Each structure stands twice: as C-alpha cells, then as structure tokens.
Amino acid sequence: MLGRFLARRLAMLLASLLVASFVIFAALYAAPGNPVAALSGGRSLPAASLAVLEQRYHLNDPFFVQYWYWLSGALHGNLGISITLRENVSTLIASRIWTTAGLVAYASVLIVIFGIGLGVLSGLRRGLVDTGTLLLTAISAAIPGFVAAIVLILVFAVDLGWFPALGNGTGFVGNLQHLTLPAVALAISSLAIVARVTRAAVRTESGREHVQTAVSRGIPARLLIRRHVLRNAAIPITTITGITIASLIALDAVIETAFSLNGLGAYLVQAAESKDLAVVQGISLVLVTAFVVVNLIVDLLYAVLDPRVTLGSRAQ
Amino acid sequence: MGAAALIADADVRPPGTGVLGRLRATGPAGLASAGVIVIAMFAALFGSLLAPYSPVLTNLSLAWVGPVGGHLLGFDGQGRDVLSRLLAGATTSMLGPLAVVILAMTAGALLAVVAAWRRGAADAVISSGLDILFAFPGILLAVLAAAVFGAGLLAAAIALAVAYTPYVARVLRGAALKERGQPYVAALEVQGVSAPGICLRHLVPNMLPLIIAQATIMFGWAMVDLAAISFLGLGVQPPNPDWGVMIAENQTGIQQGYPLPALAAGICIVVVVVAFNVLGERLFAEVDR
Amino acid sequence: MTGPGPAPGPAAGPESGTLLEVDHLTVRLRVEGRSRPVLRDVSLRIGPGEAVGLVGESGSGKSMTARAIGRLLPEGAAAEGAIRFQGGDVAALTGSDLRRYRSQVAMIFQDPRAHINPVRRIGDFMTEALRTNLGVRPAEAARRAVEMLAQVGIEDGERRLRQYPHQLSGGLLQRVMIAAALLTGPRLLLADEPTTALDVTTQAEVMAILDDLRRELHLGMLFITHDLELAAAICDRTAVMYAGQIVEVRASARLHDDPLHPYTAALAAARPDITRVAPRLRAIPGRPLSAFEAPDGQCAFAPRCAYAQDACRETAPGMAELDGGLSRCLRASELRGKLAEPEAADA
Numbered sequence: 001m002l003g004r005f006l007a008r009r010l011a012m013l014l015a016s017l018l019v020a021s022f023v024i025f026a027a028l029y030a031a032p033g034n035p036v037a038a039l040s041g042g043r044s045l046p047a048a049s050l051a052v053l054e055q056r057y058h059l060n061d062p063f064f065v066q067y068w069y070w071l072s073g074a075l076h077g078n079l080g081i082s083i084t085l086r087e088n089v090s091t092l093i094a095s096r097i098w099t100t101a102g103l104v105a106y107a108s109v110l111i112v113i114f115g116i117g118l119g120v121l122s123g124l125r126r127g128l129v130d131t132g133t134l135l136l137t138a139i140s141a142a143i144p145g146f147v148a149a150i151v152l153i154l155v156f157a158v159d160l161g162w163f164p165a166l167g168n169g170t171g172f173v174g175n176l177q178h179l180t181l182p183a184v185a186l187a188i189s190s191l192a193i194v195a196r197v198t199r200a201a202v203r204t205e206s207g208r209e210h211v212q213t214a215v216s217r218g219i220p221a222r223l224l225i226r227r228h229v230l231r232n233a234a235i236p237i238t239t240i241t242g243i244t245i246a247s248l249i250a251l252d253a254v255i256e257t258a259f260s261l262n263g264l265g266a267y268l269v270q271a272a273e274s275k276d277l278a279v280v281q282g283i284s285l286v287l288v289t290a291f292v293v294v295n296l297i298v299d300l301l302y303a304v305l306d307p308r309v310t311l312g313s314r315a316q
Numbered sequence: 317m318g319a320a321a322l323i324a325d326a327d328v329r330p331p332g333t334g335v336l337g338r339l340r341a342t343g344p345a346g347l348a349s350a351g352v353i354v355i356a357m358f359a360a361l362f363g364s365l366l367a368p369y370s371p372v373l374t375n376l377s378l379a380w381v382g383p384v385g386g387h388l389l390g391f392d393g394q395g396r397d398v399l400s401r402l403l404a405g406a407t408t409s410m411l412g413p414l415a416v417v418i419l420a421m422t423a424g425a426l427l428a429v430v431a432a433w434r435r436g437a438a439d440a441v442i443s444s445g446l447d448i449l450f451a452f453p454g455i456l457l458a459v460l461a462a463a464v465f466g467a468g469l470l471a472a473a474i475a476l477a478v479a480y481t482p483y484v485a486r487v488l489r490g491a492a493l494k495e496r497g498q499p500y501v502a503a504l505e506v507q508g509v510s511a512p513g514i515c516l517r518h519l520v521p522n523m524l525p526l527i528i529a530q531a532t533i534m535f536g537w538a539m540v541d542l543a544a545i546s547f548l549g550l551g552v553q554p555p556n557p558d559w560g561v562m563i564a565e566n567q568t569g570i571q572q573g574y575p576l577p578a579l580a581a582g583i584c585i586v587v588v589v590v591a592f593n594v595l596g597e598r599l600f601a602e603v604d605r
Numbered sequence: 606m607t608g609p610g611p612a613p614g615p616a617a618g619p620e621s622g623t624l625l626e627v628d629h630l631t632v633r634l635r636v637e638g639r640s641r642p643v644l645r646d647v648s649l650r651i652g653p654g655e656a657v658g659l660v661g662e663s664g665s666g667k668s669m670t671a672r673a674i675g676r677l678l679p680e681g682a683a684a685e686g687a688i689r690f691q692g693g694d695v696a697a698l699t700g701s702d703l704r705r706y707r708s709q710v711a712m713i714f715q716d717p718r719a720h721i722n723p724v725r726r727i728g729d730f731m732t733e734a735l736r737t738n739l740g741v742r743p744a745e746a747a748r749r750a751v752e753m754l755a756q757v758g759i760e761d762g763e764r765r766l767r768q769y770p771h772q773l774s775g776g777l778l779q780r781v782m783i784a785a786a787l788l789t790g791p792r793l794l795l796a797d798e799p800t801t802a803l804d805v806t807t808q809a810e811v812m813a814i815l816d817d818l819r820r821e822l823h824l825g826m827l828f829i830t831h832d833l834e835l836a837a838a839i840c841d842r843t844a845v846m847y848a849g850q851i852v853e854v855r856a857s858a859r860l861h862d863d864p865l866h867p868y869t870a871a872l873a874a875a876r877p878d879i880t881r882v883a884p885r886l887r888a889i890p891g892r893p894l895s896a897f898e899a900p901d902g903q904c905a906f907a908p909r910c911a912y913a914q915d916a917c918r919e920t921a922p923g924m925a926e927l928d929g930g931l932s933r934c935l936r937a938s939e940l941r942g943k944l945a946e947p948e949a950a951d952a
Contacts, residue, residue: 012444016451023452024460031464038464142589144540146547146563147582154575165571189540209719216675217734217789218707227733228722235724250453254544258567269548272463280463284456292451307724307769 005303013296020288021074024281025067028057031277035059040083041275056080079282084274089282092267097286099168099263100252102175106183107190108245115191116237119198123206123233124225133195141192145251148185149258156181166260182259186251190244197240201233208232235305242298249291338525342598349598352591360410363403371396371404371557380574392566392577394555402584405557409585412473412552413538419477420538421531424484425523429515431485432492443489446482454479454541462550469552472545476538487530491523525603533596536589543585559585623692624793624825625651625674625710630686632673640683641897643669645849647686648924651793654823658836658857660872661846662893667829670846671795674827675712676703690793704738711786713815715798717778721770728766731785739789753784757814776807783815787822794819794826801830812839833872837861845869848905849896855930862945865932868906870944904935912940 031038036045039053054060057080058069073079079089122133143151157165169178205211211228219227253265260266264283271279303309339350359366368386378395381387389398431442454476461475462468495501496519504514520527545551546560554561562581570578632644644666651657659667672678674688676695688695690706698706714720721730731753732746741749751762757780759765770778779799786794799815800808816839819826830836836843837857845853845868853866864870871889891909899905904922907913914936922935934940 012447015444016448019448020451027460027464138594139586139590142536142540142586142593144544144582144585144589146544146560147585150563150567150570150575150578150582154570154579158571158573158575208722209714209716210722212677213712213714213720214722214733216677216707216712218704218738219733220704220737223737227725232722232724247453250455251544253455253459254548257548268459269550272459272550273467275463275466277463280460284460287453287456288451291453291456295450305724308771 002303005309006300009296009299013292016292017289020292021071021285022067024284024288025070027281028277029063038275039277041277043083045083052081074282074285079285080278082271082276082279084271084276084279089278092279093264093282093286096262096264096267099179099261100256100265103179103182103186103255103261103263104245104248104252106176106179107187107248110183110187111191111194111244112241115187115194116198116241118191119195119237120202120230120233122195123199123202124229130199133199137192137195139192141189141196143189143192145185145189145255146258148188149182149255152181152185153259168262178259178261182255182261185258186248186255190248194237194241194244198233198237201236202229205229205233235302238301238305239298242294242301246291246294246298249287249294338599338602341602342595346595346598349591349595352587353595356406356410356588356591359403359406361407363406367397367400367403369397369400371401372555374555380569380572382574382576389580390576392562393569393574394565398562398577398580401557401562402559402580405559405562405581406584408469408546408552408556409539409543409559410588412469412542413535415473416476416480416538416542417531417535419474420480420484420534421527423477423481425488425520425527427481427485428488428492429519431489432496433511433515433519435493435496439489442485446485449482452479454537455544458541458545459548459550462545467550467553469542469546472542472551476541476545480534480538484530484534488523488527491526492519495519495522525599529596529599529603532592532599536592536596539585539589539592622652623650624653624655624690625649625827626687626689627670627674628687628689630670630673630684630688632669632678632685633683634679635681636897643849643896644673645896645899647846647849647851649827649844649851649854651825651827653792653825654820655842656819656826656828656840658840658843659827659829659846660831660833660836660843662831664893664895665846666849666896667846668797669849671712671797671827671829675710675795676707677712708734708738708789709791710793710795711789711791713779713782713786713794713796713799716802717782718770718775718802721778721782723770725769726766727768727770727773727781730770731766731781731788734785734789749788750784753788754781756787756818757781757784758810759784774807775803776811779803779807779811780814783811783818787818792825794824795829796826797829798831833860833869845872848894848899850899850905850933851924851931852906852933853931859930863928863942864944865927865930865937865941866906866934867910867912867940867944871909871911873945904933912936 028035028038035057036050036053036059039057040050045053058066061069077090079093081087082089082092085092118133118137122130153165156162163181164178165181167178169175206229208228211224214224214228252263253269255261256263256266257269264286268280268283268287270276271283339347342350364371373396375391375395378391379393380391381395382390384390387397387399389402392398392401427442427446431439457479458472458475461471465471500518501514504518505511542551543558543560543563546558547564549564552558552561554565559581563578566574566578566581569575627647627649630644630647631642633640633642635641647666647670649657649659649670659670661667669678673684674695676698678684684696690710695706721727728747728750731750732741732743735741735746735749736743747763747766750766754760754762754765759777759780765773765777765781773781779802783799794815796815800811803811812835818824826840828836828840833843833845837860840857843855843857843860844851845855845866847868853860853864853869855863855865855869860869861873864873868889875888889909894905894908902921903919904910904913904917907917910917916935920935922933924931924933925937927937927941
C-alpha cells in the first residue's frame with residue numbers, strides 16, 4: 001500500500017516538473033516578439049551571437065523538438081548562457097546556490113525549533129503564555145519578509161549594531177552572522193503560521209476521546225502527551241511545516257534582495273529586470289524543482305506518520 | 317456525554333443572516349478588522365483626492381525631513397510628502413490584490429463547480445491538473461511573467477491569480493461536491509432546471525460563506541505577494557506611489573537614520589493584512605460551525 | 606450502607622460487601638462562566654462481582670456518573686460527596702495510588718473507533734497500561750494480550766496486535782477494548798454503552814462476551830445504557846436516572862413488572878416488548894430535562910408525570926426504601942402495583 005502511494009506521488013512529481021519546465025520554456029514564445037528577441041532581452045546582438053543562440057536553442061526546429069533539446073540539456077546541467085554576463089547559467093547558479101540553500105536551511109531550523117516549540121507550549125498550557133503567543137503570532141503571521149527585513153535592519157543592525165545589515169560575509173561564522181537577520185526575516189511569518197497550526201493541532205489532539213481512554217488507564221501525563229497528543233499532532237504539524245518551508249523557496253528572492261545577499265533569488269530578480277531570460281529560466285527550474293521535492297518529502301512523511309494513509313493526497 | 321450536550325445546548329446561537337449578521341457573528345475582533353478594511357478601501361478609492369499634497373512632486377531640499385506642521389509623517393528621500401504617498405499608494409496596494417482575488421476566486425470556483433458537477437473523468441482531469449499546477453509558487457510565476465512581459469502590476473496580478481487558482485479550486489471543490497450531493501439538487505434536476513441554472517442560483521450561493529471566507533484570507537496573501545513584487549521592482553513602477561514601492565525606495569533611509577517613510581508603508585501593509593487574516597479566520601470559523 | 610465485610614467465595618452473582626460506593630455525589634460544571642449541576646445527590650453501591658445497571662435518557666447524567674467514578678471529570682468540575690473504592694476515598698488518590706486504582710477500575714467506552722488511538726498499533730494500545738504502569742516486559746505483555754484476545758473470541762491475536770485500528774471492524778475493535786480493559790486485572794468495569802455504536806447483530810455477540818467474562822472473572826460492573834430491558838437482562842440491580850438524579854434502584858428481575866417510580870414505568874412502556882402485546886407504545890410526554898434545568902424544591906419528573914399531584918410540585922422527594930428497592934417518589938407506596946399497568950393512570 002505504501003509502495004503504491006509512493007509510486008503515485010513520484011509520478012505526480014514528474015508530471016509537475018514536466019508541466020513546470022514546459023511553462024518555463026514556453027515563456028520564450030509567450031514574450032512579445034520572436035524568441036531571439038526574448039533571449040536577447042531586446043538587445044541587438046551581432047550576427048555571430050544570433051547564430052549561436054539559434055543553434056543552442058534549435059530555433060529552426062519545431063516547437064516540441066526545441067523543448068525536448070532544452071529539457072534534455074537542462075537534465076545534463078546545461079541551462080544555456082546568460083546574455084548579460086556571457087557565462088554559463090549552470091556555473092552562475094552553482095556559485096550562488098549555497099547562499100540560498102544556507103538561508104532557507106537556517107530559516108527552516110528557526111521555524112522547526114521556535115514555531116513548533118511555541119505552538120506546543122501554548123497548546124499544552126492555557127493562560128498567559130497561550131494568550132501572548134496567540135496575539136504575537138496573529139501579528140507576525142501578517143508581517144511580510146521585506147517589512148520584517150527593514151525592521152530587523154533598523155533595530156539589530158543600525159541601532160544595536162549586533163548584526164551586519166547587508167551582504168554575505170566570509171567564513172562559516174561570518175556567513176552565519178550575515179545570514180541571521182535574513183533568516184529571521186524569511187522565517188517570521190511562516191514561523192507564526194506553524195506555531196498557530198501546531199497549537200490548534202495540540203489542542204485538538206488533547207481533546208480526543210482516545211486520550212481520555214489513556215487517562216482512564218492511568219498513563220502518566222508525560223507519556224500521555226508524548227504518545228497520544230504529540231504523536232498524533234505530529235501529522236498536521238509536519239504537513240504545515242513542510243508546506244511553509246517549501247514556500248520559503250519562493251520568498252527567498254525578496255529577502256535576498258532586501259539584504260543584498262548574493263544568492264539565487266536576488267539573481268533571479270536582477271535577471272528578470274534585465275530580461276536575461278536564460279538565467280530566469282534556469283533559476284526558475286532549480287527553484288521549482290526544490291519546491292516540488294520538498295512537497296514530495298512532506299507527502300512521504302505524512303504517509304509514514306499516518307498509518308491510515310494508503311492512497312490519495314494529503315488531507316487539507 | 318452530559319457535559320457535551322450541555323455545552324452544545326448553551327452554544328446554540330441563531331446563525332447570522334445577511335452580510336451584517338454574518339459580520340456581527342465574527343465578534344469584536346472581526347468587526348474591528350472589518351472596520352480597518354473599510355477604511356483601507358476608502359483610501360484606495362479616494363486616496364488620491366484626500367492626499368493633502370502631490371504624491372509625486374519631488375523637492376530634494378526636503379529630503380528625509382521629519383514630521384513638521386502639515387506634514388504628519390514628514391518627507392521621503394526625494395522630498396515627497398509621505399502621508400500623501402501613503403494615501404495615493406493605497407489605490408494600487410488595495411485594488412491590485414482585489415483584482416487577484418476576484419480573478420482567482422472566479423476561475424477557482426468555476427473549476428471546482430465543473431469538477432463537482434460532472435464528477436467522474438472531468439473531476440479526475442481537473443483535480444490532477446490542479447495538483448500538478450501546485451508546482452508554481454506565486455512569486456516565482458510573477459517574476460517569470462515580469463521577465464517575459466516586462467515589469468508591471470498587470471502581469472504580476474495575473475500571474476498571482478493563476479498561481480492561486482488551484483488552491484481555491486481545491487478548497488471549493490470539496491464544498492461543491494458536498495452541495496452537489498444534497499437532495500435539493502436532484503429535485504431541481506428532476507424538475508428540468510438546467511445545470512448552469514442550478515449551479516448559479518443554488519450551488520454557488522450556498523457556497524458563498526466559504527467563498528467569502530477564502531477570498532478574505534486570500535486578499536492578505538495577495539497583498540503581501542504583490543507588495544513583495546513591487547518591492548522587488550517588478551510590479552508597480554516608481555515614481556508611482558505603492559506601499560511596496562515605498563519600502564524599496566526608502567530602504568536607504570533605514571541605514572541613514574530616517575526609518576519613518578519605509579516603516580510607515582510597512583505598518584500600513586501589516587495592519588491591513590492582520591485585519592484580513594483575523595476576519596478571514598473568523599469567517600472560516602463561522603463556516604465550520 | 607456498608608455491608609458486613611467482603612464475603613469470599615468463587616460463586617458469581619450478587620453478594621454482600623461493597624466494592625464501590627458512591628455517596629451523595631453532586632457534580633457541578635462551569636458552563637459559560639456559570640456553575641451548573643450535572644449530578645445531584647447520586648448514591649450507588651456495587652458489590653464484588655455484582656453488575657449494576659444505570660439507565661436513563663441522554664443527558665440524564667449516567668455517563669457523568671461513570672466519569673466521576675473514573676476520575677475523568679472535565680476541567681473545572683466541582684464534586685461534593687464521596688466515592689469510595691474498597692473503602693478508600695477515590696478523590697484523595699494521587700500518584701501511584703491513583704494509577705493502581707485505575708488498573709483496578711477499567712473503562713469500556715461507547716465508541717471504540719474514537720477511543721482507541723488511530724495511529725498506534727492494536728498491540729501498543731492493549732499493552733500500554735501493562736508496560737507503563739505494571740512494569741510488564743513487552744514480550745510478556747504481548748503474550749498476555751494474545752491470550753486475552755482469544756478469550757474475547759479473537760483467534761489470530763498475534764496478527765491483530767500488529768494491525769492498526771482502521772483495519773478492524775467496529776465489533777472487533779470493541780472486543781479489543783474489552784480485552785484491553787481486562788488485561789490489568791481490574792475488580793470493577795465501568796461499561797459506558799459498550800454496544801450502542803455497533804450493528805445490532807454484533808451488539809448481541811459483544812454483550813454475551815462481556816457478560817460471560819465478567820461472571821467468569823467475578824468482576825463488579827457498572828453497566829450504562831439507555832435500554833431498560835438490556836440492563837435488566839445483564840444486571841443484578843438497576844438504577845434509573847433522570848435529570849442528574851437516581852430516581853429508582855431495584856432488583857432487575859422486578860424492575861419491569863413492579864417498578865417503584867413512574868419514570869421507570871414510563872421508560873418500560875415506551876419500549877416495544879415482543880413478549881407482550883401492547884396496543885401501542887406510549888411515548889413520555891414532554892422532553893427530558895438536564896440536571897441544570899430541573900427546578901429546585903419539587904420532583905424533577907413532575908412536569909411529565911401522569912401521576913403528579915400538587916405535593917409533587919411543592920416538595921423535592923428524597924430516596925425512600927420500599928420493598929428492598931429505593932424510590933424517589935412521594936407517591937411510591939401509594940402507586941405500588943398500579944405503575945406496571947399504565948392504562949390505570951389517573952390524570
């Protein structure tokens with residue numbers, strides 16, 4: 001049963017990626033003017049460069065053949081050439097991907113530790129902790145990353161001077177220092193959402209009848225919470241955490257721009273501004289793949305955590 | 317059982333009727349949120365008229381000047397009146413998300429109702445198609461659209477609407493399926509009422525509370541995402557005022573010790589989004605009862 | 606009320622001695638900031654090996670009585686009166702004493718699907734209390750669980766232990782619940798409508814298993830049901846509840862033909878009986894009251910009672926002994942013998 005579920009999800013993943021890659025490729029043709037104009041971003045290129053483009057994109061072949069060449073190239077790590085930087089897109093991506101991966105990983109850790117922690121805490125005890133958490137998360141859930149960014153820079157970089165405001169830093173400690181404010185800005189609204197959903201899940205599960213059965217059998221509170229409340233709440237908590245972590249991949253462009261970080265997201269935005277389509281396509285493909293893979297992992301975890309799942313997709 | 321029955325008994329309130337009744341049922345927090353939304357919408361419609369000064373006229377000698385008489389929030393980096401820019405900026409900041417929500421809700425509801433009505437193969441095709449479309453996060457699609465069609469609010473709004481549609485359809489499909497199974501639908505079919513007639517006059521109206529709750533929550537997301545895109549320079553273009561644009565163009569002020577212009581725009585976004593989130597959550601809670 | 610000490614003896618059935626004693630129990634819950642009674646002056650005694658039925662309509666307080674005995678009252682509940690198990694005050698138990706009490710008093714719930722954790726295996730569910738509270742090793746606990754499953758008629762126990770609740774039918778699951786309840790070697794079972802959620806055919810099976818095992822293991826039982834006839838068939842004595850009060854306690858054998866309270870008689874008449882040809886069923890007029898709705902200073906059943914007189918609306922009757930039973934009716938002795946024939950009701 002689990003095998004079938006896995007196969008189904010994998011097939012869905014491949015279909016999603018295929019559709020996404022198709023949309024990304026078709027962007028070439030959706031652009032006003034011809035594909036060459038789209039690829040050159042409207043710049044006039046020397047004839048030799050145009051010839052290279054035409055050959056690289058097989059622009060004289062039928063549409064689907066072009067797509068196939070492009071896709072198989074992408075699968076082999078060949079994502080084309082940046083018009084503005086005249087460099088391989090893959091090389092450009094490789095040099096920037098670690099900043100982005102580090103930022104998303106850092107923010108994810110914050111979400112898991114503080115989001116889930118806060119949610120469990122306020123879910124288990126009523127009173128001041130709970131009310132405070134509810135109020136705090138209601139507001140922070142509505143703080144967009146770039147607003148969080150300016151506030152964090154103002155307070156912790158400009159006023160207190162604890163963290164650097166902008167840039168990447170060097171070395172592990174330097175990186176960590178430079179990534180701390182961006183990670184907090186990236187995490188904050190997701191963290192609040194995870195905390196709220198966690199709290200609700202813990203409340204719901206605490207009130208289940210089977211918890212009462214366990215109480216009636218004299219299971220000590222500590223074990224009761226671990227085995228029956230948290231174990232069952234782990235299912236919705238994992239789902240929401242995974243979904244929000246996946247969404248960080250898209251939000252990352254905003255945070256990198258706000259903190260002038262040299263990562264994939266900021267580069268994507270620059271490329272979009274300068275209409276460097278090959279770069280936009282390449283980075284979009286990488287980010288969409290990451291997004292889909294994280295979502296798949298969520299589905300698999302869900303299936304592992306909930307024995308009732310056999311087929312179908314995750315519960316909403 | 318006794319306690320549950322007791323509480324259930326005590327908890328029975330007459331369900332809200334009409335828009336006002338439903339609003340009242342959301343409690344004081346819901347009402348306060350609705351108030352904030354009404355004010356923001358008013359600013360969106362009449363902000364340019366209300367603005368005491370020109371939102372675009374620059375005067376570099378007034379750059380970063382703080383609040384003074386007649387200029388409650390001072391001036392931005394180019395010497396423009398911040399309050400006037402905030403008021404005028406409400407238009408794109410509010411109407412942009414509104415367009416996204418209307419587009420996404422319409423498309424999503426249409427897909428959901430068609431899937432629920434036809435069931436079988438049509439439902440399977442639509443549902444799995446939606447699952448696959450889930451692969452595109454809104455902001456990413458908007459950036460792609462900007463790269464292709466050029467920066468601007470329209471492309472960004474359409475891209476976001478496309479990205480939100482599968483989500484809406486998924487939420488509404490469940491409700492539509494449930495409604496489809498109600499006995500009254502079969503009764504109307506037997507009487508020979510046409511499918512579009514039943515859907516438009518009965519199915520969709522009965523799903524309206526859910527649609528409104530979903531639209532309310534979604535407005536908050538759309539506002540954040542659109543402001544983010546404008547912040548990135550891919551949405552509303554300066555010098556046009558927009559809250560996202562204002563944060564981007566006044567970011568330098570933060571490091572130079574003039575945080576007010578950027579903060580003011582940020583606070584506007586957060587307050588409106590909190591209002592939509594709180595009201596949306598309350599409306600959902602009302603739907604679930 | 607306490608009898609002359611525990612009487613030893615392997616014989617099943619009622620005997621003197623007290624296993625559980627509920628003594629003038631009143632429970633209030635906080636609902637919307639107000640304190641409302643859900644149980645009013647409930648007294649009940651269960652001897653070792655004795656089955657006592659607790660019958661009433663929904664909201665009459667029968668489940669709340671079981672919860673109070675199981676120390677499962679919701680947060681903010683205030684209880685007066687006492688519950689004593691083998692002479693010890695249940696309310697005072699803490700820590701390991703409370704855990705020991707809970708292994709002695711086992712609950713069987715109405716809806717096994719909701720009352721068994723859906724994401725843990727049957728084996729985890731059955732052996733949890735053994736492993737956690739009684740220090741039994743996992744392998745030994747599993748062996749005992751398989752044995753107990755065989756006793757409730759589930760043969761392939763080892764396979765069942767590895768399964769999840771959603772893979773079992775409702776009837777099987779309720780047997781699992783019964784087996785799990787018996788595993789810790791309890792002296793008293795609190796069975797809260799154990800068959801209500803099951804199919805009719807499964808109901809009889811599960812009921813038979815429960816009844817057999819209880820007699821075999823010589824367990825006391827509080828059997829909660831809304832079905833007067835079922836209670837009478839299973840239990841030695843039956844208590845009838847109305848609006849948070851016990852209105853009659855009577856030997857089950859005599860409950861139907863010689864009720865001491867008009868409410869009991871009305872309950873019996875409202876149920877179809879295949880052994881008797883009745884012209885038609887008599888529904889009880891009006892709506893059952895919750896305990897907190899019941900007016901003070903009068904008989905709670907008076908508004909629906911065909912025999913009510915002015916006195917019934919002016920004084921709250923206490924429990925009075927009558928012919929070996931107890932009745933909370935002012936006119937109990939006067940109405941004696943007339944209640945079983947509702948046609949004779951004087952308006």
